[in-house]
Amino acid sequence: MAFLLLGLALLALKFAEIGPVAQWSWWVVLAPFGLAVAWWAYADSTGLTQRRAIAKMDKRKAERRQRDMEALGLGIQRDKRTRRAPAASAASTRPATPRPAAAPSPAPAPPSRFEDEPVATRRDPEL
Incomplete structure (x- = not known):
């Protein structure tokens, strides 16, 4: 573009x-007009123009996403603060003692005899 402006x-x-x-x-x-043509041919053949266009679109997409997140009240800055705040407060109030071991999970319930049948075809054995 500079070559074109200089030529004009x-x-x-x-x-x-x-x-x-x-x-x-x-x-x-x-x-300068010849230099502009040579520069454009070089930029297009090496993919420089396309990379710049993609970078510009990615930047616009990130800005649009940020703007939409802020409009929804889900801003990244707010999100970072809310994630850090509980961790920081818990770290400052937590005693230095190690955590107790986790309680064992209860045993799973035995399978029902009706589990394999669809709900619509189940029959009540009491009837």
Whole structure:
């Protein structure tokens, strides 16, 4: 883009015959346009243009997500504070003694004889 702007400025100065540019060769005045074409060809062939476009879209997506989260009241800053606050308060009030071992879990209930049947086909043995 800089080459294009430079070329336009030199072209305007050449046509208006302002300053030393009026005496320059047309090749010198038009050279920035050739450099702009060469730069665009290089940028497109190496994928630079595409990487910049993807980075710009990712940035816009992150900003949109942040804005939407804030609008919902689920802001990242608020979320970080709420996660840190209980941990910090628990750490400051917790005694230095080790935790007791966890209680063993109760044994699972025996399987029902009706577990394999769908609900609609179960029959009450009492009837």
